Amino acid sequence: MKLNIKYIIGVAAVATLGMVSCTDEIKFGNSFLEKAPGGTVTADEVFSNPEYTRNFLASIYATQYYNLPTNSTNAAPQCQNYWKGMPDALGDDFHIFFNNTTVFSKYYGGSLTSAIDGNKNGNIYPYTNEFIWENVRHCWILIERINEVPDMSDAEKARIVDEARCLMAYTYFIAFRWYGGLPIIRQSFTGAESSYDLPRRSVESTVNFMLELLDTAIANKALPWAYTGSEAQSETGHWTLAGAMALKCKVLAFAASPLFNDSQPYYQGKYTLAADTCAWYGGSKPELWTKLKTACDDFFTQMRSQGHYQLIKPAGNTQEDYRYAYRIGYIMENSTEILHSVRRSRNASGNDYGWFNLGFGTEVDGSKTNDRYSYCPTQEYIEMFPWADGSPFDWEKAEKEGRLDNMFIQGDTVKGKQQLQNIRYTRDPRLYETAVVNGARQAVNWGDGRASGNNWETWVGGTNAKQNPKTNSGIYATGYRMLKYLVGSVMNRKFPQWNAIMLSDIYLTYAEAIVQTGGSFTEAIDYVDAVRARVGLKGLVECNPDKDLTSNKENLLAEIMRERACDLAFQNERYFDLIRYKRADLLERPLHGLRIYRLVKSGNTWVRSEDQWYNKSFNKGLAEDDPNFYEPSHFDFERFQITTGSRTWWSGGFDPKWYLQPFPITEVNKNYGLVQNAGW
Structure with a gap:
């Protein structure tokens, strides 16, 4: 049976997109409808006006993944819903004590299933209620129709197209970490087609699709390396060349890690999967780590050439100076440590x-x-x-x-x-x-x-x-x-704002890639020490003389992961670091x-x-x-x-099915090729 596209990407009118832009409050909902006779806005009208087109792009930015829940809602995207809970509360760094969240009831309690409710919500990142497929479709609409827009320069059109590619790659990446291989959408569709062949694809195909989008944007060089000067205030938050190159590093880091890249699938010995390649590369591929290292090399080469981005240097050598350097690094909109950030509002209230x-x-x-x-x-x-x-x-x-x-x-x-x-x-x-x-x-x-x-x-x-x-x-x-x-x-x-990608993340990812490719441990340590130095910490080797960090791979990787945890709190990283390295031992350890x-x-x-x-x-x-x-x-x-919300993993062990999330059973049963993840 072929997929009915309405079930996966919908045919919502363009006029329903967008509420708030990444930088400015816009009128694109009901207020925007007032601009067109009859109460509807068609794609033809959107792409007949440059401002409408920019607002359309802004509406996609408004539904990017944002890790800090801000309100109570059943609507998409569910990342904003505080009744759901944050991924950070699934790792070993934080525990949530509010028992009405999905995290507390379904994850800690172990009751999560592949069922969804009437609002299309089930797990912490609901497959049909996070604007995954709506965003993908909207990005393709932009790419396909941008050339119709009058009175817009070719440079701006090229930039918007590559922003759409980055938005799409980011949307895929967030979903990929939860689900593994995904259906690959390569056009917008009209909703009038008779049939669609969009089955779940392999991990490798999904990764290659994300890399294709990012490599195209990187090669085109239509995106600025960074927004500076007068442009920074209005444009910061848009995807940049630096953001695209950094996202490529993050995609490859997750792909190269043992969750998917190992001699056997993560569920081996307990479950089977109808199509192993949806959640496994089919073996260990060391070349993925090499690709990651190359992507990091390219990023830092470009950074040295283009400038702007750098770790914040403390003004002095006091604890207050170091704390302030760390703070402005992640909290200030114009920070040189932020490679991509997401906003929910431009209002300071x-x-x-x-x-x-x-x-x-x-x-x-x-x-x-x-x-x-x-x-x-x-x-x-x-x-x-x-x-x-x-x-x-x-x-x-x-x-x-x-x-x-x-x-x-x-x-x-x-x-x-x-x-x-x-x-x-x-x-x-x-x-x-x-x-x-x-x-x-x-x-x-x-x-x-x-x-x-x-x-x-x-x-x-x-x-x-x-x-x-x-x-x-x-x-x-x-x-x-x-x-x-x-x-x-x-x-x-x-x-x-919430920072999707931090410069310190890429420093530590580079160190990890160097270690995993058999490079110089001393060089890897230098990148870690740069992150530590901005907060006044001495070098890893000096502080850990008993760990033999210049030659002991396991110990050095452990230190890199610990540094990531300390530096990237609430960056949606620690839980996924444990997942990608299959650290059941830490996930089932009582906290x-x-x-x-x-x-x-x-x-x-x-x-x-x-x-x-x-x-x-x-x-x-x-x-x-x-x-x-x-x-x-x-x-x-x-x-x-901890006894309140004692996690089922602590008493019963970490079942490998939890490494990936269940697809909604209602979607699987439509028989368009959405293969369910192991154990669900």
Whole structure:
């Protein structure tokens, strides 16, 4: 049976596309309909006017994958729906405690099936409700009809066509990581054709199709390398040559990894697949790693030639300088570390940035928030971040040396001063941008990264965490709170964006490619060290003398993956790093939180207290000899296993079917060649 195209790419009128552009608010929905008699807009009308055509392109940008859920909706694209949950909560770095999300109920609980509901939603990335096929069709419409547009230069037409190619490749890449091989669409279709032959294609064919789109855009050189100067404000967010070359690296990195590129398929020994090549290359192909290395070589050669993109250099050598360098690297629209970013709005109003509104709120302590954003960092993740000098954090060693009290900050108790003085942040600066940790200061200056004000109290009973760590619930359920892309109250009314590709990602991908192709480990380490240096960390080899990193491949790859986790939080990377390397051992490992107990001196002994300090003791007229006068600096610590949302993988093992997602059974049963993934 041939595929009825209506089921996969639809025949929606062009007029229904687009709500918000990547850079400007546009009128392309109901407002746009007013421009045409009779209440409809045809493709002929869209391509008869340059502005309509640009708006059409903007409507495709508006439905790119965006990793930060911002609102409640059953509509596509589902990436914006906070009831679904984020992929980041499936790895070992974060755990979500909101039980009404798909992640909590269907993934942690193990109840996911190939069924979908009446809104076409099922898994975390619904095959028929993410604008996958609508975007592909719209891109082809642009490519096929751009030459009809009057009063538009050939250069702009060529640029728009290559932007459409990048948009299509990006759409395919996001879906590829979830599903493996996909149907390949090579034209727009009208919906009037009698039949269509669009079966699911192999991993190799799908990868080659993405590379074909990107290689064409790269070779054409119609895209600018970067948007700079006056163009940057209006055009940043559009695909560039740098973005296209970086996306090619990411496609090849996933393709070359063991999930698809191994001596046997990932489901070997438990399941079978009607067409193995849909989820497997058919064997191990080392040349894929070579292709990745070549793509990275090409990117960095072009970057050295064209300039603009670079890792942010800290203004000084303080912890604040390093933290600020990391922050502006990912949060500022004009950052030279961002290779491609996606926006949900160009409006600076906090009300348009749901990730901030519900994830932090307008109070300096983030108290106006919601459990829907309880993506809590795990203890395993926190321990990935090294000490401030770059040496590994080792719990047992720190406990033996008596350093646990200072595992986040260290300060001086000064007579007459209630708060600790001369605060030193003792860990990797990226930690403080990623998670709320005990003792760190709440108010962070937008302009220089310096922190001041109240201390975060994440101990059991503390002002901020309250009883969350004890009950294993709420936004401090693990004893930590997520902070990435929130920054703090300074983010209120700033422009929202999410970065699809970061320069540090490509640095670390290049290091990985060098190692996997048998290149110089020293050269690979240099690329990792460049990422570490911008946040003040010493080199990998110096900090890990016992790991033999210049010759031990397994150890060096482990360090690269750890660096990726620390640098790319909420970049949709850690979970997929575990997936592409088939790390069932880490996915089925129970995760933990940290219960901190404040200790108060009672006579000659220390006793636990679950009282707040700042709200009850600071500036409350206490005498200096009162045991509650000074800011707490001595604690007990208990690492505990997460029980709320205990993942089925932790008790029953990681079933290999989870490496890829199920296609909707309703689509499979249409018999147009959509082969179901193994185990579903």
